[in-house]
Amino acid sequence: MKSGKLNWDDLKGLINNNKSVKRDEVRVRNGVGEDCSVIDFGEYECVISTDPITGAAENIGRLAVHVNCNDVASCGVEPLAILVTILAPEDTTYEEINEIMRQIDEETSKINVEIIGGHTEITTAVNRIVVSCTVLGKCISGRAVSTAGAQVGDDIIVTKNLALEGTNIIVNDKYERIKNVLTEEEIDEAREYINKISVIMEGKISGEFGVNCMHDITEGGVLGALWELADASNLGFKVYEDKMPISVVTRKVCKEFNIDPLRLISSGSMIITTKNGESLVNLLxxxxxxxxxxxxxxxxxxxxxxxxxxxxxVPQPERDELFSIY
Known part of the structure; x- marks a missing residue:
């Protein structure tokens, strides 16, 4: 099998064929496109999401925090706690693991999320470090926004520029090649994209504004995220290539590696659907x-x-463009 997410049909089969138990307390359960589950505890509900980081060498701790917290933020909910699992190959040093945890502590401090547990292990089962996190959030019961809530006629909004995460990863991991394509100023710009990865602020604003659907754009890029959103909502979409916000730096990087920025991992951008797109754009x-x-x-x-x-x-999403250059 190829690196990356399972293909659409295989993933759907795995999820749908393994749902023997369905608890009444689970308001939003697993499904393709639903990055969070929501558990009803009466007055409040708990929003939970989990994801690994496998496609990056640099900033893996920072990315692990924001990729997971972004999922919870996409429900319009503020994340409050995180559990961290680190699996590392035998040649890993203590200093490398300590640096990952330093990054995680630094990023969670910025967004007021507490590290409440996890697991760290050296194992021959991996050939590079894998960091997987689970994030929890809390809100008033019924308030969490799901990916499946889009409605016909909704405006589709994306925040910031697309492919921020993918561009940052490529520039850090492929510097020797990319330094011949970008100026030092452009390289610095791409490295600063790591500081734009969080979507907690737009999630909170959009949740309070009242939107129909939110979905953060991760593996598979904006087209993959749109496909997931549409499938979850059992609807379609019509979007315009010339309206996609893509930086000059990202376009140069994608041209050098012959990859599509619309299918490149894009943490830092969120898809939002609402009847009143202009008002939300102005508020943001x-x-x-x-x-x-x-x-x-x-x-x-x-x-x-x-x-x-x-x-x-737009066909079913395949593996992210990032995997094609590794």
Whole structure:
């Protein structure tokens, strides 16, 4: 099997064929596109998400925090606690593990999330360090926003620029090649993208604004995230390539490696659907967050409108473009 997420049909089969128990307390349960589960505890509900970091060498601790906290934020919920599992090969030093935990402690301090547990192990089962985290959030019962809530006619908004995470990973891990493509100023810009990875602020603002659906853009890029959102909501979408917010630096990096920025891992950007996109875009801007309306939710089919080709049906997402250069 190829590196990356399982293909769409295999993943769907694994999830749907292994749901023997369904508890009444679980309000939102596992499904393709649903990054969080929601458990009802009466007056409050708990929002839970888990994810590993496998595609990066640099900043793995920082990414592990934000990738997982972003999932909870995509429900319009503030994350409050995190559990950390580190699996490391035998040649790993204590200093390397300590640096990962230092990064995790530093990033969780910025967003007021407590490290409450986890597991650390040296094992021959991995050939590079893997960090997997589980994050918990809490909100008033019924308030958490699900990926499955999109409605026909909703504006589709993305925040910040796309492929921030992917660009940062490539520039750090492939510096010897990328230094011939980017200026030092552009390399510094790409390295600063790590500081834009969190979507907690836009999640909180959008949750209070009242939106139908949110989904953070991770592995598979914006097109993969749109596919997941549409499948969860049993709807389609129509988006426009020329409206996608992509930085000059990201375009240069993707051109050098012949990869599609619309299919590149994009933590730091969130998809939001709402009937009143312009108002939300303005509200986010007032809070220092740039966002862009890229299209609308439709009755059926996922369509990307390209300037050169017109309407193109978006296929099921395959592995992230990041894996094609490793």
């Amino acid at each position: 801007k007032e809070n220092g967050i740039n966002s862009t309306i890229i299209g609308k939710i439709t009755e059926e089919k996922g369509i990307l409108v390209k300037l050169s080709e017109g309407e193109v049906i």
